Amino acid sequence: MILVFADQRDGNLKKASKEAISEGKRLGSALSLPLGVVVLGKGAGSVVDEIKKYGADKVFVSETPDAYSPDLYAEGVAKVAKENGAKIVVFPGTSMCVDFAPRVSAKLEAGLVTDITATEVKDGKLIVRKPVYSGKAIATVEFKSDIAMVTLRPNVFELAESEGAGEVVEFSVEGEAKAKAVKVEMKEAGKVELTEATIIVSGGRGVKGPEYFQNELQQLADLLGAAVGASRAAVDAGWIDHSHQVGQTGKVVSPKVYMAFGISGAIQHLAGMGTSQYIIAVNKDPDAPIFNVASLGVVADLFKVVPALIEEIKKA
Numbered sequence: 001m002i003l004v005f006a007d008q009r010d011g012n013l014k015k016a017s018k019e020a021i022s023e024g025k026r027l028g029s030a031l032s033l034p035l036g037v038v039v040l041g042k043g044a045g046s047v048v049d050e051i052k053k054y055g056a057d058k059v060f061v062s063e064t065p066d067a068y069s070p071d072l073y074a075e076g077v078a079k080v081a082k083e084n085g086a087k088i089v090v091f092p093g094t095s096m097c098v099d100f101a102p103r104v105s106a107k108l109e110a111g112l113v114t115d116i117t118a119t120e121v122k123d124g125k126l127i128v129r130k131p132v133y134s135g136k137a138i139a140t141v142e143f144k145s146d147i148a149m150v151t152l153r154p155n156v157f158e159l160a161e162s163e164g165a166g167e168v169v170e171f172s173v174e175g176e177a178k179a180k181a182v183k184v185e186m187k188e189a190g191k192v193e194l195t196e197a198t199i200i201v202s203g204g205r206g207v208k209g210p211e212y213f214q215n216e217l218q219q220l221a222d223l224l225g226a227a228v229g230a231s232r233a234a235v236d237a238g239w240i241d242h243s244h245q246v247g248q249t250g251k252v253v254s255p256k257v258y259m260a261f262g263i264s265g266a267i268q269h270l271a272g273m274g275t276s277q278y279i280i281a282v283n284k285d286p287d288a289p290i291f292n293v294a295s296l297g298v299v300a301d302l303f304k305v306v307p308a309l310i311e312e313i314k315k316a
C-alpha cells in the first residue's frame with residue numbers, strides 16, 4: 001500500500017494534503033499498489049468525502065486524539081502503516097507534518113526524505129529529488145530501507161481527481177500524550193496561508209517600513225487573493241511578523257507567481273522561493289541578484305510600481 005497522511009484542521013483539508021494524495025495515487029498506479037489515506041483528529045470524519053475524490057482506496061479515519069500531539073499522531077500513522085504493509089508513506093510538507101513525520105520514520109525504521117519536489121519510479125523502486133544547498137543543487141535520493149517516507153514541498157505536485165474503492169475504516173488512537181498542543185493562536189485569521197498561496201506579494205528592506213506592508217502590499221495581495229511574504233531584513237526590522245518570512249530560516253514556498261518588491265535576492269531568500277513558477281521582481285538596482293532568477297524583472301521604484309498595479313487591477 002501507498003499510505004498518505006492527510007493534514008486537516010477542524011474539518012478543513014489542507015491543499016497540500018490533496019497534492020500528497022494525488023501524488024500517492026500516481027505512485028500507486030506506477031507500482032500497482034492500492035492507495036490508503038490516514039486522517040486524524042477533531043474534524044477528520046468530515047473530510048473523508050473530499051479525500052475520496054482523489055482516488056483513495058481506503059480511508060483510515062480517527063477523530064482521536066482531540067488535539068495535536070506529535071507522539072500520538074506518530075503512533076496512529078505508524079499503526080496504520082504497519083497493519084497494512086505500507087511500502088511508501090507520504091506526508092504533505094505542512095509544519096505539523098514536518099514536526100511529527102520523523103517520529104513515524106523512527107517507529108517504522110523507514111528512511112525519510114523531506115521537502116521533495118519530484119518522484120520517479122525506476123525498476124519498481126522509488127527515487128526522489130529535493131533541492132539542497134539553498135536550492136543551488138538538486139539531490140537524487142534512493143531508499144535503502146524497506147519502507148520509504150517523504151514529505152512533499154507544497155504547491156509543487158499537481159492535484160488530480162481520480163477513482164478509488166473509497167472504503168472507510170474507522171479506528172482510534174489511544175494513549176497518554178507526552179506532549180500536547182493546549183492552545184493554538186491563529187495569527188491574522190482569514191488571510192491566505194503563505195505556504196499554500198498561489199500568488200505571493202513579498203516585500204523586503206526596500207519597502208522601508210511596516211506601513212507599506214500593512215497598507216499597499218496587503219491591498220495588492222487582497223486584490224489578487226494572494227498572501228504577503230517578506231525577506232528576513234524586513235522581519236528583523238520588526239516591520240512584519242516572522243510567520244511571513246520566506247527563506248532558509250523562514251518558510252519554503254512554491255507559488256505560481258512570486259512578486260518580490262525591494263528584495264535583493266540573497267541566496268538565503270532564494271532558498272525559500274526559488275522553485276516558484278513565475279517570479280516578478282521590482283528593484284531599482286539593475287544588478288540586484290533577484291533578476292538572475294526573475295521571469296520578469298522591472299528596474300523601477302517600487303513606490304511607483306505598486307500603486308500603479310493596484311490602480312490597474314481595480315480597473316480590470
Ligand code: FAD
Pocket residue numbers: 203204205206207230231232233234245246247248249250251261262263264265266267268269272282283284285288300301302303
Ligand atoms: P537588502 O539586501 O538590503 O535589499 C533591499 C533591496 O531593495 C535592494 O536590492 C535595493 O536595491 C532595493 N530597493 C531599495 N529601495 C527600493 C525602491 N524604492 N524600489 C525598488 N527597490 C528598492 N533572508 C531571507 O530573506 N530569508 C531567510 O530565511 C534568511 N535566512 C538567513 C539565514 C542565515 C544563516 C543568514 C546568514 C542570512 C539569512 N537571510 C535570510 C538574510 C539574507 O542574507 C539577506 O540579508 C536578506 O535576505 C536581505 O533582505 P532584503 O533583500 O530585503 O534586503
